[in-house]
Amino acid sequence: MLPLEGVTVVSLEHAVALPFATRHLAELGARVIKVERPGRGDFARDYDRAVRGGMSAHFSWLNRSKESLTLDLKVPRAREVLDLLVARADVVAQNLGPGAAARLGLDAQTLVGRHPALVAVNVSGYGPAGPYRARKAYDMLVQAESGLIAVTGSPQQPAKAGFAAGDVAAGSYVIQAVLAALLRRARSGAGAALDVAMLDALTEWMGYPVQTVEHTGQEMARSGISHQSIAPYDAYRTADGDDVLIGVQNDGEWRRLAEGPLARPELVDDPAFATNVARVRNREGTDAVVAAEVAKLGTAELEAGLDAAGIAYARVNTVAGVLAHPQLAARGRWVEVGSPVGPVRQSRPVVEFPGENARLDPVPALGAHTDTILRELDLSAEEIAGLRADGAI
Structure with a gap:
């Protein structure tokens, strides 16, 4: 039995930070219901067309082992459906635009007020207070604000990290927060309303440069591929x-x-x-x-x-070299996962439990699980048809 089997996560998510977290929760056994907009869905579906058949590499990476439910939350009946779903969930998380969740009454604090045993998480760029709270935040912007770009690159030219460092940092803390909150709830019965900010997460990962500048008063020089304080x-x-x-x-x-x-x-x-x-x-x-x-x-x-x-x-490997890496091959670190465009090769879960089969369910097509989830909520075929006619799903 995987450790999160029986836990239901409802995630109003897009892009990278929160989808990264919920994919890992799914691999630990949770049922993750990804709420997407009808017609378009998570905008990461359209970031690129790198995967054969036209699927986004971003979306393929971040969304296996989830169920896709389409709801247009501007339609009152869709919101009613979401409320039914939230009432049955163990975890609800969202990374909507600044202020959007609060306007909809879907922020963590409001939800836990209604459902005291719920674990709810807000994911934002800069946090719920302070002068930047209403700013939009994308990964590269947070890399810039956190100082990461200032210490990355050659002496002549700063550079961003070659992957979504701010998103992955925040997603990692979401995983930690959810697991800790579920453990606390198992002991006390109390839920939790939690906030994870990308800037906070990446600033923590910048601990060594921050401590160096704090105590020397001197900005760190960029050193390319070499180490700033060790040679050779x-x-x-x-x-x-x-x-x-x-x-x-x-x-x-x-x-x-x-x-x-x-x-x-x-x-x-x-x-x-x-x-x-x-x-x-x-x-x-x-x-x-x-x-x-x-x-x-x-x-x-x-x-x-x-x-x-x-x-x-x-x-110093190329990405193609990583795909052919003998150590990864020897340990069986690559698997094929189903998707709307056919099997795609991906890495196995980083942590696997002995004696348990790793969860490697397909990457979902947009709305692939909508009708199944609605039937579980005891909606009739006529009600589902009415929701579809109203544009709610």
Whole structure:
């Protein structure tokens, strides 16, 4: 039995942050009912057409193992249906635009006021109070506001993270919040009204840069692929043209690297390289000497030498390389999941419970479960037909 079997989650969701969270709740066994607008649905369905057959890669990634229910909440009968659904739910979450949920009476605080045992979560960009509370917030905007862009990129050019870091950070805290609230409810019977803000989540993930600036008063320099406070910790090109990231964590490892793969034992006691402080101060020289020696070695020879010396390293992979990664293949980390356009390859759940089959249900077509869910709410065929005629579903 998966740990969240028997838990029903109703999610008024779009884009990335909340769908990321609810997908993982579904994989833990929860029944996730995704409420979408009739006709268009979650706008992430239209972000791109990367998946064969025209489906969005964003939507494919974020929405397997869910049920899609279409409701137009501007139609009174649709709202009545949603109220019936909420009354039977264990968790209700929403990431509607700023103020929209409150206007509809669907914010967490209002819902828990009506249903004291409910776990309800608001997901927003900047939180429910403060001067930014009414601002729209998208992932890249929050990356900018949180300082992430300021510390990412090369010394010459800042850059955003290559994935939706703010969304994923917020979604991760939604998962944590829901699980903690359900555990508390099992002990006390009390629900919870919770707020998760993208800016708060990503600022927490920025802890190291924030602490550094707090205590030094100096902004951190962008360092590209290298580490700001450790050297050598960078990518170096082999004679075969591969970029290998070598991470030396302490002076003992530097000794083993210099005496082993680099074959430069004289560097161990050279004052310019003997300590990490010296190597960072002399970063240009450190990188130059490591790059020069690595360039003489084939990739296999370098990796064998690093393994023998106990030095951590990694290939700087392309995304195509990740899809073919031997470690992921050996551990069976790729599976096929059903979707409206046919089977799609995706990664397995990160956490799987021993003896339980991972939940890998299809990515839903828009409104695929509407009639089934309405029948469960004891609506008759005539009532369902009337809702459809009114444009409520």
